[in-house]
Amino acid sequence: DTGVSQNPRHKITKRGQNVTFRCDPISEHNRLYWYRQTLGQGPEFLTYFQNEAQLEKSRLLSDRFSAERPKGSFSTLEIQRTEQGDSAMYLCASSLGRTPNTGELFFGEGSRLTVL
């Protein structure tokens, strides 16, 4: 399967614990995006990488959140000291973008976080 892969698919954790999600984009894609989606809502932009450079971060990404994309391949999203409000689906998408828009996006299946 050469699509976008995310893991874990589901994570249940206790408040205060740290969690890390991983996204493996389509191999030749230079752009990688993280979004968060809560129940009944559309996704919200979190952050964007062009290759290994993190070019934009939403103000939703508090200092408890950090994202990396070492070597411009896979990306990780870490949430420290989780809170119940962090419970959501975390979506990753990638694209081969050379245009002033995201390009066609390919989404992973998402990582669902439940904070107890």
Added chain:
Amino acid sequence: KNEVEQSPQNLTAQEGEFITINCSYSVGISALHWLQQHPGGGIVSLFMLSSGKKKHGRLIATINIQEKHSSLHITASHPRDSAVYICAVNLGAQKLVFGQGTRLTINP
């Protein structure tokens, strides 16, 4: 006011009906996406367009840049079309702003 507004929020129709979902946005954009999301979370890109009209099978997407409006049409709808359809607009290369989605249910 949200930057992207979709209507209706929920739509139920009978198999075979012609479906229209609307999307209006309030800012200048470089492209607009229509996405499909099935229960369980997976999102599939249906269309990306910046002008005119695109067709893929029974799906048609149109955009009117001057009126800041796009529509997604489904002809000869089928129960397997039941999903949430999301409109999203590109504000430059980085930022994608999503509508809240339209939940479509097609009854046999």
